[in-house]
Amino acid sequence: MxxxxxxxxxxxxxxxxEEGAFEPDNxxxxxxxxxxxxxxxxxxRIHMGHVRNYAIxxxxxxxxxxxxxxxxxxxxxxxxxxxxxxxxxxxxxHPRKWTYENIDYMRRxxxxxxxxxxxxxxxxxxxxxxxxxxQAFVIKMFEEGLLYRESTTVNWCEPCHTVLANEQVEEGCxxxxxxxxxxxxxxxxxxxxxxYAEELLNDLKLLEGKWPQRxxxxxxxxxxxxxxxEFTFELSEESKKKLGGKFANYQxxxxxxxxxxxxxxxxxxxxxxxxKYMIDHALLDAETAEAxxxxxxxxxxxxxxxxKEGYALGIDVIHPxxxxxxxxxxxxFVLASYGGGAVxxxxxxxxxxxxxxxxxxxPIRRVIEGGxxxxxxxxxxxxxxxxxxxxxxxxxxxxIINYFDERGIGKGTINYKLRNWxxxxxxxxxxxxxxxxxxxxxxxPEKAENLPITLPEDVEITGEGNPLESHPTxxxxxxxxxxxAAIRETDTLDTFVQSSWYQLRYxxxxxxxxxxxxDRKEANYWLPVDQYIGGIEHAILxxxxxxxxxxxxxxxxxxxxxxxxxxxxxxxxxxxxGAKMSKSKGNTVDPDALIDQYGADTARLFILFAAPxxxxxxxxxxxxxxxxxxxxKLYSRKAKVSHKTLPDIDHxxxxxxxxxxxxKVYDALKKSTEVYENSxxxxxxxxxxMEALNALDKQEDETVWSEGIYILLNLLxxxxxxxxxxxxxxxxxRENLSAAIPVxxxxxxxxxxxxxxxxxGKKRTQIAVSPDAFKEEILTAAREAGSRWLExxxxxxxxxxxxxxxxxxxxxx
RNA sequence: GCGGAUGUGGUGAAAUUGGUAUACACGCUAGACUUAGGAUCUAGUGCUUUACGGCGUGGAGGUUCGAGUCCUCUCAUCCGCACCA
Numbered sequence: 001m002x003x004x005x006x007x008x009x010x011x012x013x014x015x016x017x018e019e020g021a022f023e024p025d026n027x028x029x030x031x032x033x034x035x036x037x038x039x040x041x042x043x044x045r046i047h048m049g050h051v052r053n054y055a056i057x058x059x060x061x062x063x064x065x066x067x068x069x070x071x072x073x074x075x076x077x078x079x080x081x082x083x084x085x086x087x088x089x090x091x092x093x094h095p096r097k098w099t100y101e102n103i104d105y106m107r108r109x110x111x112x113x114x115x116x117x118x119x120x121x122x123x124x125x126x127x128x129x130x131x132x133x134x135q136a137f138v139i140k141m142f143e144e145g146l147l148y149r150e151s152t153t154v155n156w157c158e159p160c161h162t163v164l165a166n167e168q169v170e171e172g173c174x175x176x177x178x179x180x181x182x183x184x185x186x187x188x189x190x191x192x193x194x195x196y197a198e199e200l201l202n203d204l205k206l207l208e209g210k211w212p213q214r215x216x217x218x219x220x221x222x223x224x225x226x227x228x229x230e231f232t233f234e235l236s237e238e239s240k241k242k243l244g245g246k247f248a249n250y251q252x253x254x255x256x257x258x259x260x261x262x263x264x265x266x267x268x269x270x271x272x273x274x275x276k277y278m279i280d281h282a283l284l285d286a287e288t289a290e291a292x293x294x295x296x297x298x299x300x301x302x303x304x305x306x307x308k309e310g311y312a313l314g315i316d317v318i319h320p321x322x323x324x325x326x327x328x329x330x331x332x333f334v335l336a337s338y339g340g341g342a343v344x345x346x347x348x349x350x351x352x353x354x355x356x357x358x359x360x361x362x363p364i365r366r367v368i369e370g371g372x373x374x375x376x377x378x379x380x381x382x383x384x385x386x387x388x389x390x391x392x393x394x395x396x397x398x399x400i401i402n403y404f405d406e407r408g409i410g411k412g413t414i415n416y417k418l419r420n421w422x423x424x425x426x427x428x429x430x431x432x433x434x435x436x437x438x439x440x441x442x443x444x445p446e447k448a449e450n451l452p453i454t455l456p457e458d459v460e461i462t463g464e465g466n467p468l469e470s471h472p473t474x475x476x477x478x479x480x481x482x483x484x485a486a487i488r489e490t491d492t493l494d495t496f497v498q499s500s501w502y503q504l505r506y507x508x509x510x511x512x513x514x515x516x517x518x519d520r521k522e523a524n525y526w527l528p529v530d531q532y533i534g535g536i537e538h539a540i541l542x543x544x545x546x547x548x549x550x551x552x553x554x555x556x557x558x559x560x561x562x563x564x565x566x567x568x569x570x571x572x573x574x575x576x577x578g579a580k581m582s583k584s585k586g587n588t589v590d591p592d593a594l595i596d597q598y599g600a601d602t603a604r605l606f607i608l609f610a611a612p613x614x615x616x617x618x619x620x621x622x623x624x625x626x627x628x629x630x631x632x633k634l635y636s637r638k639a640k641v642s643h644k645t646l647p648d649i650d651h652x653x654x655x656x657x658x659x660x661x662x663x664k665v666y667d668a669l670k671k672s673t674e675v676y677e678n679s680x681x682x683x684x685x686x687x688x689x690m691e692a693l694n695a696l697d698k699q700e701d702e703t704v705w706s707e708g709i710y711i712l713l714n715l716l717x718x719x720x721x722x723x724x725x726x727x728x729x730x731x732x733x734r735e736n737l738s739a740a741i742p743v744x745x746x747x748x749x750x751x752x753x754x755x756x757x758x759x760x761g762k763k764r765t766q767i768a769v770s771p772d773a774f775k776e777e778i779l780t781a782a783r784e785a786g787s788r789w790l791e792x793x794x795x796x797x798x799x800x801x802x803x804x805x806x807x808x809x810x811x812x813x
Numbered sequence: 814g815c816g817g818a819u820g821u822g823g824u825g826a827a828a829u830u831g832g833u834a835u836a837c838a839c840g841c842u843a844g845a846c847u848u849a850g851g852a853u854c855u856a857g858u859g860c861u862u863u864a865c866g867g868c869g870u871g872g873a874g875g876u877u878c879g880a881g882u883c884c885u886c887u888c889a890u891c892c893g894c895a896c897c898a
Contacts, residue, residue, distance in 0.1 A: 214817050214893075221816075221894060228898085254898060267898095304896060338897045345898085351814095352896055417897050539893085609838075610825060616891095618825060623839050625851095630838085671829095684827065687837035694837090756833035761879045763833050799878055804832050809878045 003635040005599025009722040013111060022065075022073060022116040026509065028525045030070035035061040036503060036565075038534030038542075039076045042102040042124070043083055046109045048574040048581055048607075048619070049535065051591050055604045055719075056571060056613050056680065057533045058115045062718035063676040065116070066737060072526050074506040075110065075117040077103050079124035080430045081495045082160060082176065088429075088461040095429040095461070099126060109592060113600045114721050120510050125498035126429075130505065132452035133517025134497060135434040139445040140556055141191065142435075147423075149435075149443055151187040153271070153336070154422060161463065162425045163188055165494060168541070172301025183299060188424035189433055189491065193548050197223050197416045200547060203563055211568040212614070215539045222540050224417025228255035229401050231410025233266055233344070236325055239315035242283065247274050249317075253339035253415055257404075258396040261385035262346040262367035264357065266317055267310060267331040269341035270296040275330045278313060295332045303332050308356045320409055321386060331356055339415055348374050368393065421545070423494040428459060428467040430492025438479035438486040447480045453488070466490055499542055500549035503529055503564050523559035532565040533613075539570070569680060572616040574607075581619070589619055601720035602628045608682035608719055630690060631723055634712070637693070641731050643706035651746055657699035662747040664692040665708045670743050672715040682719060689716055710736045756805040757782045759789045767806070775800050782806040 016022065024032075037057035040050055054075075061073035077099075084095035091098070103124055110117065123130055141147040155164040157174040163186065168175045193200075201223045204216050234249045252266065268275055270292050279289045288311045295303065310331035317326050326344075333352055334343055347357035347364040354375035357364055370380030379393030388396050404410030424433065432453045434446040446453055456474040459467040468474060468490035479486040501518075507526035508519040527550075534542075543565070550564040573580050576587040594603050606627035611617040651659065668688035675685040689712055696708045709727070714736045717724040728734045752768045755778065767781045778800050783790065786808060793810035800806050 217817065218893060224897065226897075252898085256898075300896095308896090333896050333898090335897060343898045350898065352898075355896095415897075536892085612826085615819095615826095620825065620839065623825070626838055629853095681827095683825090684837085687827070690837055754833085758833075758879075761832095761877095766833075797878055799832090801832055801879095805879090807832080807878055 003632045003723070005601060005631075005722070006596075008726045009112070009114060009600050012722045012725050013114060016114075016116070017111075017119075020119070022061075022071075023118050023120055024072045025070045027070065028521075032072065032526060033061070033064040033069045033531075034072045034507070034526045034529045035064065035531050036072075036074065036506075036529045036533070038532070038538065039078050039499070039502060040106065041078045041081060041083070042099055042106055044102045044105065046106055046591055048589055048591060049571075050110075051113065051603060052571055052574055052607050052613070052617065053533055053535070054110065054113065054115050055607050056569065056682075057531070058604075058721075059608065059682060059718040060531055060533075060676060060680070062116055062721060066714070066717065067740060068738075072121075072506065073116055073118060074121040075115070076122055076502060076506065077106075077124035077126075078495065078499050078502075079103065079126040080492075080498060082427065082429070084429045085427060085461055085463070089463045094457070096126070096457070099124070099429075112595055113591070113603065116721070118506075121506050123505065123513075125431075125495075125502065128452045128454050129513050130498070131431045131454065133505075134431055134493070134501070135446070135451045135453060136448060136517060137501070137553065137556070137558075138493070138497075139434055139448075141552065142445055144556075146192045146195065146552065147189060148192070149187060149189050151185060153183050154186050154188060155181040156184040156186070157181055160427075161465070162427050163422060165422050165496075172299050172304075180301070181299060183297065188422050191421040191423055193421045193545075194416055194418055196548055196551055197225070197418050198414075199551060200418075200544065201225055203547070206563055207565075207568070210566060212536075212570050215536070215543065215568065215570065218539045219544055222418060222544065225414060226255050226416075227412065227414050228253055229257040229260075229397075229404060229410055230339075230413035231320055231404050233317035233320070233326070233342070236316040236318055239317070239328075242315060243274065243277060244281065246277060250274065250342050251340045252342045252344050253413060254344055256346065256349065256397075257400040258379070258382060258385075258388075258393045259346040259349045259367055260321060260344065260400060261382070261388070262348045262365045263319060263326060263344045264347060264363045264365055265327050265329055265345045267329045267334050267343050267345050267356070268313070269334040269336035270330055270332065271336035272330070272334075272341045274315075274328075275313070284311070284313070292330055295330075300335070306332060308333055308352070308359055310356060310360065312360075320404070327362075329356075329360075337419065338417070349377055351375050351377060421494075421548075423497055424491040425494055426466045426469075426490075427492055428455065428461060430495060431498065432468070433489045433491050433493055435489040436477055436479055436486045437489065438482060438484060440484055441479055441481045444479055444481045444486070450480070468492070496541060496545050497549075500545040501553060503527070503532075503546065504550070504553060504559060504561075518553065518558045520557070520559055523561065527559060527561040528564055528566040531567050531569065533569045533571060535573075536570040543568070569613060571613050572611065574617050574619060576619040578618070594624070598624065598628045599631075599722070601631055601723045605631060605686065605720050609686045610683070612681050612683055614680075630693075631720060634693060634716075635723060635727065637696070637705070637709060638727055638731060640696075640702060640705040641709050642702040643710075644732060645735065646710050646741070647703040647706050649703050649707060651744075654701060654704065655699060656751070657695075658701040658704045659747070659750070661692070661695040661699050661704055661708060663750075664688070664695040665711050666743055666747045668692045669711050669715060669741060676718065685715065686719065711741055713737070714741055753803055755782070755803075757786045758805055758807045759786055760809060761807060763805075764789050771803075778806060782808065 035057055037053045061071050065071045079099050084099050087093055087098045088095050155169050157164055157179055159177050159179045160174055164174060169181050173180050204219055230251055230253045232249045232251055240248060278284050310329045313328045313330055315328045317328055319326050345353040347353040348366040349368055367383055367385050368380045369383055370376055370378050382388050382391055382396050388399060401412045434453045436444045438444050456471050459471055461467055475488040475490055477486055477488045504518045504523050507523045509522060512519055546564055550561055553559055554561055579585055579587060581588045606624045609627060610623060671685055671688050675681055692712060696705055710732055713724045713728045717737050728737050750771055753771050754766050754768050756763050757765045757767055765785045767785045769778050769781055779798055792813055794813045795808055795810050797809035
């Protein structure tokens with residue numbers, strides 16, 4: 001009977017479903033493994049990236065299950081978000097209907113690939129039961145001062161009609177639709193992630209060696225810690241007068257206090273309150289005011305690309321150490337959102353300040369020795385720096401910070417590039433932010449018993465404005481505090497909030513989902529995720545938020561976990577014709593069609609064989625055929641098996657081909673532990689299995705065949721579970737899939753070993769010697785074999801590497 | 814510009830971590846079996862040379878008995894970050 005994947009796969013998928021084969025055990029005494037592939041957005045159909053992601057995770061999960069570990073391998077749906085609304089606009093489908101239908105379809109697709117997910121722990125983030133606890137956490141964060149509402153300049157995407165977090169702005173454009181982002185002043189909710197910046201940065205050390213280095217680097221850069229001096233620039237008396245007494249001073253931040261004597265001007269962001277005041281009170285000429293306004297209205301991206309531009313404001317500050325008057329400018333390169341939107345400028349030792357000073361003819365004063373030309377941004381001895389002259393940069397920094405601190409005019413400060421996380425979205429299909437605006441009481445959180453605040457069903461989604469805003473009744477409610485008529489918040493939460501705690505939700509027994517968001521004891525048992533698998537595109541956003549949320553939930557007493565993901569594997573993209581698969585390029589391969597033609601096992605085998613998981617994978621139709629061929633070959637060799645259990649074999653009586661075959665089989669077995677537990681180089685394990693099968697084919701001994709197939713099915717089961725289980729059922733009653741098989745070292749002992757004979761490091765010939773031959777015997781054989789190349793030479797040195805080679809170092813006599 | 818990674822046959826890729834470079838697979842060539850085959854099987858396949866040999870892991874040096882692997886420089890490609898004071 002030939003290999004019939006459709007039949008075999010259906011049979012086992014049904015069996016697994018009926019057996020509930022992939023449900024974790026509630027027994028917390030057992031050794032656990034939590035294997036998690038990032039959950040998908042239910043876009044409609046799965047794509048090859050999903051297949052790869054889940055094939056990797058499934059192989060690992062199945063491996064540990066086979067080792068009798070208690071395995072949690074869940075799946076769920078990242079189900080809120082814009083595509084559902086876009087579909088609603090386009091096809092007049094309600095987002096809820098669209099989303100849940102997609103989920104049903106995709107669940108079947110994943111099942112058809114034989115992935116061993118727990119079914120009982122599955123949820124969608126748009127399930128009201130999930131929203132309920134998320135809203136509870138958000139309220140708790142508000143009560144603890146971690147979440148607040150504030151009006152600020154935000155990134156606004158017009159097509160998406162929503163606010164974007166800084167992290168969601170890529171090169172000045174919306175991460176989702178690619179439209180250029182605008183700056184708008186708008187109220188919104190923020191989560192104080194900066195409060196955790198230090199811990200988020202520090203704990204990256206715990207992940208060293210377990211997460212890819214580049215992800216750690218990207219997170220470090222994103223957090224962007226810098227240490228320096230924050231001090232006050234006092235305005236001159238005339239300037240104070242000019243500003244109508246409204247301003248006395250402003251703060252600046254510098255990482256180079258050692259260069260402070262080189263300050264020749266100060267620069268303010270176009271958005272700085274002093275600049276605004278001057279424009280509003282006509283303290284600048286109309287033309288300048290207009291130019292500055294133009295800068296303030298342009299995006300960060302445009303400003304980054306523009307040449308240095310600025311205007312003298314006609315006011316001065318007093319240098320805190322020299323008492324000199326320093327002119328104040330406004331400049332387009334000063335960021336409003338960092339360090340107070342104001343800088344001291346030291347053109348001699350800062351490239352930006354130098355460019356600007358050069359353009360506007362501002363003085364340049366060197367105060368650090370070193371380098372030939374200016375600007376010199378390195379460190380060195382201070383000059384022309386008053387009492388600090390002659391000290392070195394490092395010491396001077398400390399001394400100057402102390403000097404400011406002692407006099408109460410400045411202090412050592414740490415700044416982060418990381419900004420607080422704006423979580424407001426002006427969209428329908430998201431989790432409502434559970435607050436109420438009351439005339440009397442202000443901003444009031446919902447009562448716990450009213451959660452979840454769910455979305456109204458009867459909405460028309462047009463893409464214009466927020467449907468929650470325009471809904472006739474939904475936003476009208478009563479204040480949870482005073483009972484008066486009030487207005488419900490119509491912003492919904494960023495979808496990254498949902499994906500920040502799902503890893504903790506899975507750990508909670510579904511029986512308790514109604515009663516609690518997270519079961520602390522179970523979370524502590526299952527977490528951290530032992531292996532997390534997903535795309536590099538989440539290196540910053542999702543992974544940083546999920547780390548942050550885990551720490552916040554820990555501090556709220558929901559769990560005692562510091563880091564959610566112990567180890568991280570970032571899989572490479574699936575390419576075709578050198579490009580990422582996409583509908584627009586028309587270079588996609590449909591997983592369903594692939595399964596129809598070859599079966600799930602072939603799809604899984606190919607995808608794990610074609611490249612190591614971390615690397616990009618180039619799709620190749622004929623290589624898929626090759627994977628299919630291997631499975632057919634493996635299947636057909638069931639006829640060679642004569643023993644129903646692992647046979648006891650007398651190795652010494654076997655033919656050399658049979659010995660070779662056993663050695664290859666055990667090579668593969670030995671390799672499997674390292675591959676499944678550490679390297680994830682499934683491609684090499686599959687290659688080793690292919691070698692083993694090729695070697696088995698070169699011999700006839702049926703006990704060797706039986707042993708070989710017994711072992712190969714064991715180590716391939718996580719990769720090609722259906723055909724492996726099917727064969728195992730028939731041949732070994734699945735006994736070979738339930739226990740670790742010991743490696744028999746004796747199969748690696750050979751009658752003779754082949755050593756390469758190299759002369760001056762160049763391979764010339766080879767010799768066969770007994771494995772326990774003495775060095776002298778080996779050398780004699782090597783000299784004999786290499787005699788051709790030794791004529792007229794004297795030997796200087798002889799090196800024997802046991803089991804490997806002999807190197808004879810010679811020179812002409 | 815800064816940071817990180819990667820460069821091995823026609824292709825995807827291996828190489829026990831300093832020890833026989835190119836395992837495994839795809840492709841290609843030849844043959845066998847077939848009414849036929851895009852099925853299956855067998856053999857061959859780094860480049861070069863009539864041969865002996867010579868040359869080969871992006872390039873140039875270096876360390877070493879020995880380097881794909883370590884060091885220095887350099888080139889190319891890819892990916893992050895990009896005025897954060």
